[in-house]
Amino acid sequence: MLSNVVIKLRISFPVFRTLSSSTNVEPRQLPFPPKYQKPRQVWLENFDTIEEKKLGIIELHPEVFAVNPRIDLIHDNVRWQFLYRFVSYAHTKSRFEVRGGGRKPWPQKGLGRARHGSIRSPLFRGGGVIHGPKSPTPHFYMLPFYTRIHGLTSALSVKLAQDDLHVITDLEIPTDESNYINELVKSRNWGPSVLIVDDLDIMPRNVTAATDTIKHINLMPVYGLNVYSMLKHDTLVLTKSAVDVLESKLLMHLHKNDVKPCTQKYKVNQV
DSSP: OOOOOOOOOOOOOOOOOOOOTTOOOOOOOOSSOOSSSOOEEEEEEOSSSSSOOEEEEEEEOHHHHSSOOOHHHHHHHHHHHHHTTOEEOOOOOOTTTSSOOOSOSSOSSSSOOOOOSOTTSTTSTTOOOTTOOOSOEEOOOOOOHHHHHHHHHHHHHHHHHTTOEEEESOOOOSOOOHHHHHHHHHHTTOOSOEEEEESOSSOOHHHHHHHTTOTTEEEEEGGGOOHHHHHHSSEEEEEHHHHHHHHHHHHHHHSOSOOHHHHSOOOTTOO
C-alpha cells in the first residue's frame, strides 16, 4: 500500500567558481550558536538569470542541516503523511442491512429443523457479514511531536549531503514564461522535479505564473514544508529568508525548556 521511499546517493564533484565582486554578502548570525560542530557552508545563488552566479557563501546551522540522518524517522513521517489522508471505503452489510428475510423462514417447532428467525442471518448464504469493515474508515493518527521535528532535520540533512539543496536570494525573475524556468533548471542540473520554498505564501507574480503550467516544479511556503514533499522532489530550493525562518522555528523547538505541552497526548480539537 505504501510505496517504498528510496533515497538515491549520488556522487557530486566540486565546482570551483569565483565570487561575484558586485555583491557583498554579510555573514549570518546563527541562533543558538553550535558548540561542537562547525556550520555548514553553501553557495548563495541568484535566480534572476538563467546563468548560474555564485553570490557568496552562507552558513547553515549544523543542528538543522547536518544531523545524523535517521532513516527510520523519515519512514515514520512518510507513512504518517500517507495514512492521515487515506480513507478506506470498504463496506459490508450486516444482517439488518441485507435485503429480504423479513419473516421467519419456518415455524419454531414441529419440523425437526434448527431454529431460525431470518434467512439473512450470517449462517445463511447471502446473509449479513459479522464484524466486516464499515465505510468510511479513516486511518488518521498523530505522530509524536519530536518525531516530526527530527524527521524534518533528517530530510534536510540528507538533501544537503546529496548536493540537492540550493539557497537562492529571492524569487524575482524577469519574465513569466515557463521556458525561463525550464531553461534555468536544465542549465543548473537541478533534477527532474524541483520544490521551491519561500517564507511567504504570497509569492511574486512572475514565478507563480511561470511555474503554474509545469507539473514537476512546485512552490511551497515554509510553514508547509514536510518530509514527503522533500523526498518526492529531486531538488530542494530555499530562499535565504526561508532558511532564516526554518532555522529559527526548528531550533526554537529543539532548545525549548518546557516540552510538556508538545509531548502530551494529541487531542483532535487542540489548536
